[in-house]
Amino acid sequence: xxxxxxxxxxxxxxxxxxxxxxxxxxxxxxxxxxxxxxxxxxxxxxxxxxxxxxxxxxxxxxxxxxxxxxxxxxxxxxxxxxxxxxxxxxxxxxxxxxxxxxxxxxxxxxxxxxxxxxxxxxxxxxxxxxxxxxxxxxxxxxxxxxxxxxxxxxxxxxxxxxxxxxxxxxxxxxxxxxxxxxxxxxxxxxxxxxxxxxxxxxxxxxxxxxxxxxxxxxxxxxxxxxxxxxxxxxxxxxxxxxxxxxxxxxxxxxxxxxxxxxxxxxxxxxxxxxxxxxxxxxxxxxxxxxxxxxxxxxxxxxxxxxxxxxxxxxxxxxxxxxxxxxxxxxxxxxxxxxxxxxxxxxxxxxxxxxxxxxxxxxxxxxxxxxxxxxxxxxxxx
Amino acid sequence: xxxxxxxxxxxxxxxxxxxxxxxxxxxxxxxxxxxxxxxxxxxxxxxxxxxxxxxxxxxxxxxxxxxxxxxxxxxxxxxxxxxxxxxxxxxxxxxxxxxxxxxxxxxxxxxxxxxxxxxxxxxxxxxxxxxxxxxxxxxxxxxxxxxxxxxxxxxxxxxxxxxxxxxxxxxxxxxxxxxxxxxxxxxxxxxxxxxxxxxxxxxxxxxxxxxxxxxxxxxxxxxxxxxxxxxxxxxxxxxxxxxxxxxxxxxxxxxxxxxxxxxxxxxxxxxxxxxxxxxxxxxxxxxxxxxxxxxxxxxxxxxxxxxxxxxxxxxxxxxxxxx
Numbered sequence: 001x002x003x004x005x006x007x008x009x010x011x012x013x014x015x016x017x018x019x020x021x022x023x024x025x026x027x028x029x030x031x032x033x034x035x036x037x038x039x040x041x042x043x044x045x046x047x048x049x050x051x052x053x054x055x056x057x058x059x060x061x062x063x064x065x066x067x068x069x070x071x072x073x074x075x076x077x078x079x080x081x082x083x084x085x086x087x088x089x090x091x092x093x094x095x096x097x098x099x100x101x102x103x104x105x106x107x108x109x110x111x112x113x114x115x116x117x118x119x120x121x122x123x124x125x126x127x128x129x130x131x132x133x134x135x136x137x138x139x140x141x142x143x144x145x146x147x148x149x150x151x152x153x154x155x156x157x158x159x160x161x162x163x164x165x166x167x168x169x170x171x172x173x174x175x176x177x178x179x180x181x182x183x184x185x186x187x188x189x190x191x192x193x194x195x196x197x198x199x200x201x202x203x204x205x206x207x208x209x210x211x212x213x214x215x216x217x218x219x220x221x222x223x224x225x226x227x228x229x230x231x232x233x234x235x236x237x238x239x240x241x242x243x244x245x246x247x248x249x250x251x252x253x254x255x256x257x258x259x260x261x262x263x264x265x266x267x268x269x270x271x272x273x274x275x276x277x278x279x280x281x282x283x284x285x286x287x288x289x290x291x292x293x294x295x296x297x298x299x300x301x302x303x304x305x306x307x308x309x310x311x312x313x314x315x316x317x318x319x320x321x322x323x324x325x326x327x328x329x330x331x332x333x334x335x336x337x338x339x340x341x342x343x344x345x346x347x348x349x350x351x352x353x354x355x356x357x358x359x360x361x362x363x364x365x366x367x368x369x370x371x372x373x374x375x376x377x378x379x380x381x
Numbered sequence: 382x383x384x385x386x387x388x389x390x391x392x393x394x395x396x397x398x399x400x401x402x403x404x405x406x407x408x409x410x411x412x413x414x415x416x417x418x419x420x421x422x423x424x425x426x427x428x429x430x431x432x433x434x435x436x437x438x439x440x441x442x443x444x445x446x447x448x449x450x451x452x453x454x455x456x457x458x459x460x461x462x463x464x465x466x467x468x469x470x471x472x473x474x475x476x477x478x479x480x481x482x483x484x485x486x487x488x489x490x491x492x493x494x495x496x497x498x499x500x501x502x503x504x505x506x507x508x509x510x511x512x513x514x515x516x517x518x519x520x521x522x523x524x525x526x527x528x529x530x531x532x533x534x535x536x537x538x539x540x541x542x543x544x545x546x547x548x549x550x551x552x553x554x555x556x557x558x559x560x561x562x563x564x565x566x567x568x569x570x571x572x573x574x575x576x577x578x579x580x581x582x583x584x585x586x587x588x589x590x591x592x593x594x595x596x597x598x599x600x601x602x603x604x605x606x607x608x609x610x611x612x613x614x615x616x617x618x619x620x621x622x623x624x625x626x627x628x629x630x631x632x633x634x635x636x637x638x639x640x641x642x643x644x645x646x647x648x649x650x651x652x653x654x655x656x657x658x659x660x661x662x663x664x665x666x667x668x669x670x671x672x673x674x675x676x677x678x679x680x681x682x683x684x685x686x687x688x689x690x691x692x693x694x695x696x697x698x699x700x701x702x703x704x
Contacts, residue, residue: 141489163450193443357546361620
């Protein structure tokens with residue numbers, strides 16, 4: 001009797017939340033989608049998108065080239081040229097859609113998997129490979145393309161993004177920031193603190209969570225009892241769940257969120273519902289924790305084939321176009337391959353470079369000790 | 382400048398930074414209307430506004446993490462952590478993010494962030510309000526760590542820290558907040574130079590922050606027994622000015638390091654090791670250490686037994702002189 005009434009009370013406390021609405025398996029009804037897996041355009045009055053054929057083709061080009069780059073990097077790891085690679089396979093639409101929604105002065109704070117966003121920001125793909133080859137820890141100038149260094153400790157960068165956005169407000173500028181993170185990072189204290197700061201200071205930051213269903217081996221159900229986008233309401237800003245394999249929906253929703261932030265509307269949480277088709281990294285073995293059928297079911301929602309289907313069905317691209325993109329991706333693959341293979345190891349004194357911006361006596365001393373030690377071998381007995 | 386308490390001296394230093402550099406910001410818990418729990422930021426929000434002196438949510442990692450973002454945007458944040466024991470939630474942002482950012486970016490971005498932390502004990506506080514965690518920060522490459530022992534140094538070192546393009550952990554000995562002294566018209570030393578605060582010939586006492594005062598009292602007491610102790614105020618814990626320390630210890634032949642932090646793996650261990658290397662043939666005795674025990678900082682009713690005091694330091698001096 002007691003048990004029954006408790007159950008009833010619990011159901012009452014969560015109106016409108018069907019029991020099957022777990023974050024893990026199936027895309028729920030509130031998913032924003034503008035392009036079906038079959039390549040059919042659907043309208044959503046809240047996120048209208050007028051898009052010309054050349055922009056559609058250019059999105060397709062980005063998706064294909066980013067996937068090609070990613071595949072090349074995976075191959076380079078297998079060949080021993082990279083120590084590790086974190087593949088974005090399956091998440092191209094989430095990254096290209098959101099990345100293309102940004103304006104030049106907007107700023108992106110990535111995790112270590114945002115190769116597609118980097119591409120959209122104009123970062124040379126070879127820059128991304130330095131840390132995976134082990135020649136630096138990032139090393140590019142974040143302010144050159146407004147694309148911050150990759151951040152490996154998950155969630156930390158959401159606070160940097162929020163602080164940067166607070167600075168935009170102080171500068172009375174009309175820029176906005178995207179903080180990328182994943183379903184796993186959503187459990188981190190830093191992400192929740194970032195939500196709090198962003199909300200309280202009405203910071204122009206868009207939290208873009210790629211829910212790729214897996215945090216290495218842990219499913220999203222290990223991170224949350226409710227769909228992740230709903231977390232936003234507790235912090236006082238809107239949350240939207242978008243089909244992360246739909247580049248048009250990602251573009252439209254992110255553009256809306258960035259414009260809203262730019263115009264003083266404050267933060268938005270976008271949950272891009274997608275799937276990590278590959279392993280967490282090249283060191284991971286997903287066969288230990290997830291079923292092949294699950295991965296296969298997501299293959300049918302592939303972000304590239306659906307845009308291709310759309311282009312074909314609407315007669316917006318011909319065979320020559322697809323052939324040209326294929327040729328371009330081969331050129332990119334070759335450039336990346338050669339670029340990585342010819343990437344030199346740094347001089348060991350790099351260890352001491354840039355530890356501090358200004359001279360530090362201990363580093364100066366240890367550097368001199370190292371140099372003297374290394375030189376003792378040259379011309380020695 | 383007239384005589385100021387250390388807390389007022391830091392307040393004046395902060396005021397100067399806010400006045401002269403529009404990119405400086407103060408961020409922390411209760412730093413605005415209240416003026417900080419020790420009143421170090423008293424009146425600053427009133428004079429510089431809520432945009433410059435920011436009462437943050439109560440989340441230390443968030444404070445440091447957003448300060449990093451503001452620094453990336455070109456700001457120069459001065460962060461207050463309310464008490465020593467509250468810094469650990471921000472430890473990841475400080476050690477993993479802040480300290481490494483300049484190196485990871487190969488120098489493309491700078492992190493001119495000063496993190497002020499009232500630290501150390503002796504004020505009868507509840508737990509987590511009396512800790513000395515300088516070794517954690519000094520151990521981390523990329524951070525500078527300094528601690529003034531008197532109001533004059535507090536004023537000038539704060540200004541120098543804020544002007545630095547590197548992250549600086551600025552440790553304020555809270556037991557000395559109410560000590561008064563004259564503030565010089567110009568800084569006598571740069572941020573990372575140690576200072577011989579009392580000359581002597583028989584033994585060098587090495588101290589910093591709250592223990593400098595104790596060591597000066599020890600030297601005065603020893604003088605009555607005809608022992609001439611030199612006292613060196615380290616001022617900077619990363620980097621350490623080993624040249625000044627070495628010169629002193631070579632003169633006296635003996636050294637005792639005094640700090641509140643636990644002795645094991647504390648600053649004293651590093652100082653003893655380095656001074657032994659540098660001064661081996663000049664040493665008449667091993668470098669001895671006086672400090673806290675390998676125990677959580679104790680309840681305040683027994684903190685006097687935990688903290689190095691005149692008698693414990695004198696005891697170590699006796700042992701060093703007995704060699």
